[in-house]
Amino acid sequence: MENSILYTFSTIAQALGGAFALLSAFVLFRFQSLDASMLNASVGLRSIWKTPADLATYDTLRGLSVWPSLNRAIDAQIARMTAAHEDPSFEVLATKTRLRAGQSLHRVLTLAFWLAVSLTFLVMTGSVAVIPYAHEIVETYGLKYIHALNLAGVGAFALCMFSYMFVIYAALVSRYGKSIIQPRIDALIKGS
Numbered sequence: 001m002e003n004s005i006l007y008t009f010s011t012i013a014q015a016l017g018g019a020f021a022l023l024s025a026f027v028l029f030r031f032q033s034l035d036a037s038m039l040n041a042s043v044g045l046r047s048i049w050k051t052p053a054d055l056a057t058y059d060t061l062r063g064l065s066v067w068p069s070l071n072r073a074i075d076a077q078i079a080r081m082t083a084a085h086e087d088p089s090f091e092v093l094a095t096k097t098r099l100r101a102g103q104s105l106h107r108v109l110t111l112a113f114w115l116a117v118s119l120t121f122l123v124m125t126g127s128v129a130v131i132p133y134a135h136e137i138v139e140t141y142g143l144k145y146i147h148a149l150n151l152a153g154v155g156a157f158a159l160c161m162f163s164y165m166f167v168i169y170a171a172l173v174s175r176y177g178k179s180i181i182q183p184r185i186d187a188l189i190k191g192s
Contacts, residue, residue: 005134009127116163
């Protein structure tokens with residue numbers, strides 16, 4: 001029975017270490033591609049700025065990738081345009097929606113990743129903490145307790161894997177303004 005505890009918890013720690021390394025590389029790549037996509041999309045909003053100083057500030061914020069601040073500035077500028085009876089083009093509104101969706105995706109992905117990091121830390125630390133006490137556990141507790149301990153370890157491992165699947169799902173789901181784009185797609189399909 002001691003071997004079952006040793007094998008279970010050492011395998012959990014090693015498997016989570018490898019899986020977490022892959023997940024981290026995937027998330028880092030996704031953050032970089034999301035940032036590049038938002039940077040490219042935001043070029044289409046340069047036309048809404050009226051003064052060279054505003055445009056320079058906009059380009060600086062774009063370069064720094066401070067999307068929450070940039071999105072607030074874009075919303076304010078579009079509100080000023082609307083108040084002055086200048087209707088923004090569909091492209092401007094679609095790009096604004098895309099940047100908002102990118103910011104939302106970044107936030108959801110960050111939260112999901114930190115949840116996975118926390119779970120992984122707890123499960124790996126717990127697994128490593130159990131290993132030195134395997135002999136004492138076998139000597140002190142009965143067979144049912146040992147099976148329950150092993151099942152708890154496997155359950156915690158499964159919970160980590162589920163959190164990884166959630167992170168991957170969050171990274172791959174597109175939130176690029178379907179509500180604003182879908183009517184245009186429907187119009188193209190109907191031929192209007």
